Amino acid sequence: MLTLDKLTKHFKQVKAVQEVSFTVSGGEIFGLLGANGAGKTTTLRLLATMLTPTGGTATIEGIDLLKQPDLVRSRIGLLFGGDAGLYDRLTARENIVYFARLCGRTEEDAHRRAVELAQAFNFSEYLDMHAKKLSKGTRQKVALARSVVHDPSVMLFDEPMVGLDVTSRKDVEDFMQDLKTRGKTIILSDHNLNITERLCDRIGILHKGVLTAVGTLEQLCREHQCSNLEEVFFKLAGRSEE
Amino acid sequence: MKSFTGIIFKKELLEIVRDRRTILTTFLLPLLLYPVMFWFIGSQTADQIEGPSETVLAAGEGAAAAIETILRDPVFADAGIRVVTAADPTAALRDGEADAAVVSLTQDGGFTDLRLIYDPNKTSSSMSVSHISGLLTAYNQVAQSQKLAELGISLSDLAPVSFEAVSLEIESGGEESGAGMFLSMMLPMLMIMLLSIGGMATAVDLFAGEKERRTFEPLLCTGARRTDILAGKLLAVTVMSILSAVASVVGMVAGYLVNPRAMTLGLDDAQGLALPLPTVLFILLIVAATAVFFSGLHILLSTYARTVKEASTYGSFVMIVSYVPIFATMQMLGGDFEQWTAFVPVMNVTGCLKMVLAGIENPLYMMITLLVTVLFVGIVLAAGRYMFQKENIMLRA
Structure with missing residues (x-):
């Protein structure tokens, strides 16, 4: 379970995240929607302990990220979209093993996990190929494998499908559904309203750092008298620069 | 060495070994540069001494x-x-x-x-x-x-x-050190120039490069603390800087083997190379400290930079600034360095190397140089550690 309690982040005069509070349970996918600059990525970075909150806090399985950031990091998996963020001069196997080792796994265990994950994500034949030679889809699969190499209980996805073709998107979607089935706590930040509608159990809408609404799709549509998520989004987050 | 630091260090070395550009600039350039340059300069000057x-x-x-x-x-x-x-x-x-x-x-x-x-x-x-x-x-x-x-x-x-x-040396029963003069003018300059360049490519790649390739954020989310990450990367950059200096020394020795007279201005074959063991050890110590200093400096700037291009620009600035004391003292011989210059970084290292090569013993100057260099290494590392904790610097993009 993940709980945000009045989580706040200011960058000098900019109030990036303002007293954001919500809870995500195990086996739930929580969608975080918002226009560019709404505070989605900042919220995820706060949860990943890359940033220190200006106010408030968050707990992951009861562990406070302010008090035990190292322990929080060991429970979190993070996946960014766009470029997969792999080390090009390392092989797929070496990329996965490196992160496994940095998450506390032994050398032997890390290699075993790399083989397991390559089989699970169907890229075993590319395991010893340098990352720079991999296709974009395979790179994203390797990044997925890397993000779960330490079997985290909470997964944070920041626009994970950007730039992926239909097949690769399906792989990511299936992966998220699989994590959900296994009881993982998931936050998905994405601009694509269709994907959010399809995958997320509940949705939170951020606007200028403020969480303006939280609920299931039905709840949001009913509360705001809209027929679909797009209408809700434009009503709450407004059009750009509105 | 903490385990995470060791893991990061080994991974960085593996990546460096696989990067042809870094290998070329760090190892092959000094290995080839010295023999060719010394052979060319040495044979010309030997002609001038012997006559056509x-x-x-x-x-x-x-x-x-x-x-x-x-x-x-x-x-x-x-x-x-x-x-x-x-x-x-x-x-x-x-x-x-x-x-x-x-x-x-x-x-x-x-x-x-x-x-x-x-x-x-x-x-x-x-x-x-x-x-x-x-x-x-x-x-x-x-x-x-x-x-x-x-x-x-x-x-x-x-x-x-x-x-x-x-000359004083002849009067004291020694030998004319024309070759030593030549070496004391050229060697410190080349050594420090190569030390300042040696770790640059690695530092740029390991810090600004990681930011640009977006590999830094996943790294920051692992169990490794920022000090572990900094220490692992610093070790890798320092090793590369020192190896670059070692490659330079090997290059000089290779130049000597190719044409012994080329390195000694056509004078006595062995002159200028017969350095006593304590002198060699001192050179190694000062070279290692200087390598860490330049590595720390490049890491500092590369951490601050958003992109590889920006980091390279900052790195060039470091090189230019470090060349000022080198070129300012190029014509100076070991005996020309006044005591106050021991407090000026880089210039003091040049002074020490020139004194050592000229056979001048000035323990106080050398001790001050070592302390000043270590002090600046400490300052640079403390600044690097501070920057690594600053989220607005680490997550700049």
């Missing part, structure tokens, strides 16, 4: 015969002067067929008036005319001595003061 092996003198038909007569004197034996007859001696000089040209020669009894021209833009021509001039001076002195002897006059009657300039 042959001097071609162009002269008209009449002048050529008169010069041949003079050249039969024992003074000119083995002088390597060859006279060629040319209808237009000036044209022969201009066309590169001769090193010097006789444009007029008149003889009156035993007196010969000779007008030589040479090309000041050609080293061989300038050297040849100096060579001829020296020989003619010796020829005149022999003739003067003979005439004076006939008249019963001694040379000392005409030149009441005779002097000889002797």
Whole structure:
């Protein structure tokens, strides 16, 4: 379970995240929607302990990220979209093993996990190929494998499908559904309203750092008298620069 | 070494080994640069000291015969002067067929008036005319001595003061250290320049490169603390910087093996290289500390930079700034460094290396240099650690 309690982040005069509070349970996918600059990525970075909150806090399985950031990091998996963020001069196997080792796994265990994950994500034949030679889809699969190499209980996805073709998107979607089935706590930040509608159990809408609404799709549509998520989004987050 | 630091260090080295550009600039460049450069410079300077092996003198038909007569004197034996007859001696000089040209020669009894021209833009021509001039001076002195002897006059009657300039080293029973002077001018400069460049490519790649490739954020979310990440990367950059310096030394030794005289200005083969063990150890210590200093500096700037391009620009700035004290002291010899220069980073390392190569013992200067270098290493590392904790710097993009 993940709980945000009045989580706040200011960058000098900019109030990036303002007293954001919500809870995500195990086996739930929580969608975080918002226009560019709404505070989605900042919220995820706060949860990943890359940033220190200006106010408030968050707990992951009861562990406070302010008090035990190292322990929080060991429970979190993070996946960014766009470029997969792999080390090009390392092989797929070496990329996965490196992160496994940095998450506390032994050398032997890390290699075993790399083989397991390559089989699970169907890229075993590319395991010893340098990352720079991999296709974009395979790179994203390797990044997925890397993000779960330490079997985290909470997964944070920041626009994970950007730039992926239909097949690769399906792989990511299936992966998220699989994590959900296994009881993982998931936050998905994405601009694509269709994907959010399809995958997320509940949705939170951020606007200028403020969480303006939280609920299931039905709840949001009913509360705001809209027929679909797009209408809700434009009503709450407004059009750009509105 | 903490386990995470070791894991990061090993991974960085693996990536570096697989990067051809880094290997080229860090290892191959100094390995090839020194032998080629020292061989080229050394052979040129050796020629200047020994004089040209042959001097071609162009002269008209009449002048050529008169010069041949003079050249039969024992003074000119083995002088390597060859006279060629040319209808237009000036044209022969201009066309590169001769090193010097006789444009007029008149003889009156035993007196010969000779007008030589040479090309000041050609080293061989300038050297040849100096060579001829020296020989003619010796020829005149022999003739003067003979005439004076006939008249019963001694040379000392005409030149009441005779002097000889002797170096302190010779007077102390040592050997002339011309090669040491050459090495003390060149070696510190090259060593520090290569140290400042050695870790740059690695630092840029490991910090700004990670930001640009977006690998930093996943790394920051692992169990490794930021100090572990910094320490692992610093070790990798320092190792590369030191290996670059080692490659430079190997390059120099290779240059020595290719042509021993090239490194010693054509003087005694072994001169300048016979450094005592404590001196070698001191050089290694100071080189290691300087390598860490430059590594830390490059890491600092590369951490601050958003992109590889920005980091490279900052790195170039470091190199230019570090070259100022190097070039400012290029002409200085070991004995020229005043005590206050021991407090100026980089300049003090140059001073130490020059003193060591000149055989000057100044323990206080060297100790201050070491302390100052270690102090600056500490400052740079503390600044790097501070920057690594600053989220607005680490997550700049």
